[in-house]
Amino acid sequence: xxxxxxxxxxxxxxxxxxxxxxxxxxxxxxxxxxxxxxxxxxxxxxxxxxxxxxxxxxxxxxxxxxxxxxxxxxxxxxxxxxxxxxxxxxxxxxxxxxxxxxxxxxxxxxxxxxxxxxxxxxxxx
Numbered sequence: 266x267x268x269x270x271x272x273x274x275x276x277x278x279x280x281x282x283x284x285x286x287x288x289x290x291x292x293x294x295x296x297x298x299x300x301x302x303x304x305x306x307x308x309x310x311x312x313x314x315x316x317x318x319x320x321x322x323x324x325x326x327x328x329x330x331x332x333x334x335x336x337x338x339x340x341x342x343x344x345x346x347x348x349x350x351x352x353x354x355x356x357x358x359x360x361x362x363x364x365x366x367x368x369x370x371x372x373x374x375x376x377x378x379x380x381x382x383x384x385x386x387x388x389x390x
Contacts, residue, residue, distance in 0.1 A: 270331070273297040277334040278373075281366040285338050301331055302346045309345055315352035329353055329362075 272293040277285075288294065305328070308317040317324045332353045335342055342350070353359055 270297040270301060273301065273331070273334060277338045277340070279330050279333060280337050280373075281333050281363055282369070282372075283337060287338055287340065298335075298340050298342075301328075301335075302342050305349050306343060306345045309349055314349065316349070321356060325353055325356070326358075329359060332359075 272291065276288040276291070276294050305317065308324070309315075312319040316322060317328065332350050334340065335346070335350060336354065354363070
């Protein structure tokens, strides 16, 4: 995952605590989104869910940043993928991560290309 789905990562920087509009849907981004959804659906169908291999595993931890991108940018997904996202985002580790992110006094400002433009104190800080 650290180097997979480059167009998804480029167009949708990870940002757990914010919500953004959908980025411009290029063909490459649409292909990444579709491939992720397909992977999730295939694994969930084989395992019966609620996680990729039935019980929470390293695979779900690896895909957790992708789940947050789908949530943050309201990316299109199937109902099966949505149910998986709900399961991942409801997992105690993810609930804790989201709470810690919400409490973080600093955030990364991104320029229009999605590149980091430096750290800024939160408006709440």
